[in-house]
Amino acid sequence: MTGSELTNVKSPRVKAARRLTKRAFREQDRRFLAEGPQAVREALKLDGVPLDLFTTAEAELRHPELITEATLKGVPVHRASGEVIAELTQTVTPQGLVAVCRHVHVPLDALDEAVAEPRLVAVLAHVRDPGNAGTVMRAADAAGADAVIFTDASVDPYNGKCVRASAGSLFHLPVVIGAPVAAAVRQLKERGLRVLAADGAGKHTLDDVDLAGPTAWIFGNEAWGLPEEILAEADDVVRVPIYGQAESLNLATAAAVCLYSSARAQRVP
Template identity: 50%
Template sequence: MKSVRGLSRRSVRRRTGRLLVEGPQGVREAVRFAPGRVVDLYVTDEAAQRYAEFVEPAREAGIFVHRTSDEVLAAMCDADTPQGTAAVVEWAASDLESVLAAQPRLLVLLTHVRDPGNLGTVIRGADAAGADAVLVSDASVDVTSPKVVRSTAGSLFHLPIVTGLDIDATLAGLAAAGVRRLAADGAGERTIDDTELTGPHVWVMGNEAWGLEEQTRAACDEVVRVPIHGHAESLNLAMASTICLYASARAQHA
């Protein structure tokens, strides 16, 4: 119980190379898309019956399935209500070279994102929009934190996630690979409706509070804004990212 609970701390996750997945949706996707990385599965008696759709395949795949009580599960997990199931999973981060070698058409680069919910929601939105990978700067929140993992709703196991990136070096690498760099910023002269989105490109997103740093905007090929037609001052980072990604998906799948 203590070893699982310890995964709520970044130092333990880094030392063990493991993360904690809480709740049926995230656990189901881990079992479906990364069964070889699932170390242990914890379920209550009720959850074992309710979620047999992934509990039984987990057993068949040789994953250790442990029966536990609600009280013990709550003590192990970071979430207040883990909904009867949790899993310990080995983390497998991707690398930029592998992503670029696959000739991606749609990427998102997150610079200095600090809110776990925002990061997880962007990963989920990128997955839904069919992005090829999510790139995360070294100054951003830890992707393996329980709050980020929960907010991805399982999308963490659907597409490559590259972490710990130096922003300047990453932008240079993307340019060398022929990927256009689009800085998403409210100060952009061009809107997403007037931007060419059919070719390979990356959306570069800034911090929730101050947006993109000037040197990052200057290093991009274009600065693009999401038009605001009402009185809202700005859009939430996750919302803006999803709008940009879906504009790209619409252009590329037209």
């Protein structure tokens, strides 16, 4: 524990962390905030990623193992008031733990090195809702994906809501940020992946396509799906079949269904 409890939201240390709630400053500082015990626990597993940990006295009592872990790893722990923690989070009921982390993403051209033989990759193109994006990262991780790529027109994965919705998955698998769609698709094809665009206008349904081989899925915008030029770049456009009266699925649930269909086809004979 360093020094006395931080109670002044205008103190330099708090201000330096608080600016990370804004995308421009996250990019400038190459840092972001991970909030809540789950995210902090996963961040602490990566050496050099958590740079500072802010905690309330209450959270310290509730999660002593995280404080111990941070201390062992040489991450400075700062006791802070609830008010200070609230300044750093966008949640209605903050859980009293916030870690300042350094960026963890990899550049698109380093992905080849980061993943030897990719078999399942999720690409988020024009996904704008941070909750959806985080939920897709979590589903991709659960389905055993090798990487997640955020294209240049997508939400910032370091957005607080996105980090929270990812439930730690942001720290689990290689994440690429800001890749131009065309470059990402070209690279994935070169690596031998079949690139499938998930879109309600697809000619084929999930049930008609063979998903046993290495596959990259492209997921589009919540409201208007994927633009023509991306549909054209894909090897195939595939829709989740709708058996009832619903017009469509929510983006994150559709992505989970696609990714798990691939995971199953790649594993179950």
